[in-house]
Amino acid sequence: MKAGVITGDVAWALLQHAKENKYAIPAFNCTSTSTVNSVLEAGMKMGRPVMIQFSEGGAAFIAGKALPNEKGKLQASILGAVAGANFVRNVAPAYGIPVLVHSDHCAKKLLPWFDGMLDADEAFFKAHGEPLFLSHMLDLSEEPDEENIAICVKYLKRMAPMKIILEMEIGITGGVEDGVDNSGTAKEKLYSTPEDVYAVYENLNPISPMFTIAAAFGNVHGVYKAGNVVLSPKLLGDFQDYAGKKTGKDKPLCLVFHGGSGSTKEEIATALSNGIVKMNIDTDTQWAYWEGLLKFYKAKEGYLQGQIGNPEGEDKPNKSYYDPRKWIRECETSMVKRVQEACQDLSNVNPAS
Numbered sequence: 001m002k003a004g005v006i007t008g009d010v011a012w013a014l015l016q017h018a019k020e021n022k023y024a025i026p027a028f029n030c031t032s033t034s035t036v037n038s039v040l041e042a043g044m045k046m047g048r049p050v051m052i053q054f055s056e057g058g059a060a061f062i063a064g065k066a067l068p069n070e071k072g073k074l075q076a077s078i079l080g081a082v083a084g085a086n087f088v089r090n091v092a093p094a095y096g097i098p099v100l101v102h103s104d105h106c107a108k109k110l111l112p113w114f115d116g117m118l119d120a121d122e123a124f125f126k127a128h129g130e131p132l133f134l135s136h137m138l139d140l141s142e143e144p145d146e147e148n149i150a151i152c153v154k155y156l157k158r159m160a161p162m163k164i165i166l167e168m169e170i171g172i173t174g175g176v177e178d179g180v181d182n183s184g185t186a187k188e189k190l191y192s193t194p195e196d197v198y199a200v201y202e203n204l205n206p207i208s209p210m211f212t213i214a215a216a217f218g219n220v221h222g223v224y225k226a227g228n229v230v231l232s233p234k235l236l237g238d239f240q241d242y243a244g245k246k247t248g249k250d251k252p253l254c255l256v257f258h259g260g261s262g263s264t265k266e267e268i269a270t271a272l273s274n275g276i277v278k279m280n281i282d283t284d285t286q287w288a289y290w291e292g293l294l295k296f297y298k299a300k301e302g303y304l305q306g307q308i309g310n311p312e313g314e315d316k317p318n319k320s321y322y323d324p325r326k327w328i329r330e331c332e333t334s335m336v337k338r339v340q341e342a343c344q345d346l347s348n349v350n351p352a353s
């Protein structure tokens with residue numbers, strides 16, 4: 001497989017290979033070139049594919065917090081996502097690994113962002129014969145199921161000619177992510193049924209087979225103290241069995257795992273054996289990035305109180321400690337380790353030779 005950003009049939013074949021061989025591609029939320037590079041560095045060290053994803057808020061941050069990002073337009077979110085995707089395209093080949101570029105949760109009120117990214121995909125496709133992004137995620141799980149599926153159908157029709165993968169969500173993932181708070185959701189909505197999930201397959205598959213489903217199985221966005229929501233990755237097996245009986249195919253669904261932070265290795269292993277091909281990781285890498293700085297500050301506190309003067313002398317300069325390249329690099333090396341750990345958890349590793 002070529003190094004750099006992959007899309008279309010090549011990337012879809014990679015996800016099928018993951019499903020057959022019971023590993024998943026970890027998808028990391030990135031909000032800067034620094035976090036992108038951390039993911040790429042970890043992928044290079046592992047010699048394995050990685051996925052970079054931009055949320056609507058994260059994309060706006062990439063473009064710059066000062067830019068206008070009006071409701072109904074979301075111009076900074078569009079600009080930042082496109083800039084982020086182009087940055088990954090430019091640097092990824094140098095890292096020598098396949099890289100997948102995705103956009104994260106898009107709720108109904110954020111559809112102008114989705115439309116803007118598809119405009120960019122179409123322009124890129126016209127020029128290069130492939131889309132800018134591998135895939136986009138449409139999260140209409142807060143809407144009634146019929147409306148959710150109908151909007152997904154509409155968008156998949158626009159995406160299919162470019163072979164862009166649609167990731168959709170059915171059922172509600174609990175917790176808070178990127179400002180969307182589902183912590184008060186009724187318990188039964190936190191678990192999808194096999195019928196709910198099959199309805200998605202039945203409606204989308206005739207348009208294009210290139211879609212993935214984030215079904216709810218008691219997963220929660222972010223890390224919380226254990227509450228009354230129980231993660232049940234066994235349910236994913238029920239979804240596959242039901243869809244399998246209906247279609248006569250073995251494990252016909254391509255499933256994705258949202259809210260994976262804080263899951264046990266056993267829970268992840270069960271999810272992998274039930275056809276999870278991608279898992280989102282955000283909260284755990286956010287902590288790792290911050291912890292790199294925390295540890296550096298604690299270790300070098302005496303060198304970080306002024307431009308001049310440290311424990312070695314009143315006139316000693318501290319430039320080499322407060323240069324952003326120094327402390328941001330500490331964040332990066334800490335995040336690289338956590339990204340590698342996520343690859344291992346998802347069995348996204350090369351067999352020992």
Ligand SMILES: [Zn+2]
Pocket residue numbers: 105139169173214258259
């Ligand atoms: Zn989700």
